[in-house]
């Protein structure tokens with residue numbers, strides 16, 4: 001998509017720093033999938049690493065374990081219904097990309113399916129293999145190897161939430177399909 005520009009890896013953590021609900025995309029050979037995740041966060045600076053909670057019972061987790069990779073796509077408000085649907089159905093039963101008419105492009109480094117239409121940004125992530133952690137916890141750790149964002153809302157390493165980009169503003173799950181949007185920026189001033 002013409003508005004998407006690469007994000008320097010040193011700025012990748014800022015894409016999830018404010019806790020947006022994300023879509024975790026995955027693929028293994030011809031199998032592909034996407035689910036919603038409200039729980040993700042940066043955990044390391046250099047190289048940039050993030051943690052995402054991916055329930056061991058999900059189909060996503062199965063594909064991530066098989067491929068060692070996943071994508072994080074950050075939906076804007078126009079994808080609120082889709083985000084909720086992707087978090088309420090399992091890809092075990094159906095190809096969600098076909099079912100919901102989702103367009104995806106292969107990621108530049110790992111080939112993960114990445115959504116751009118309606119999304120503000122994406123990150124491609126390589127799973128950090130930790131057998132004990134993977135067995136014991138739902139939390140997955142990964143290194144961010146590529147990132148890009150729609151320059152209308154994230155540019156120069158900064159989010160800019162404005163009236164004219166409300167459709168791309170990030171969504172934040174409050175529970176039961178109720179979301180808040182990121183809204184406007186507030187610049188702190190020295191006291």
Ligand SMILES: Cc1cc2nc3c(=O)[nH]c(=O)nc-3n(C[C@H](O)[C@H](O)[C@H](O)COP(=O)(O)O)c2cc1C
Nearest residue numbers: 035036037038039054055058059060087089090091
């Ligand atoms: C808004 C929203 C946020 C969610 N956040 C998470 C999350 O952080 N971690 C998780 O494991 N599941 C989360 N879920 C549930 C998964 O998205 C859900 O289990 C999904 O159906 C798994 O799909 P899959 O089996 O195709 O991988 C969330 C669901 C919704 C609707």
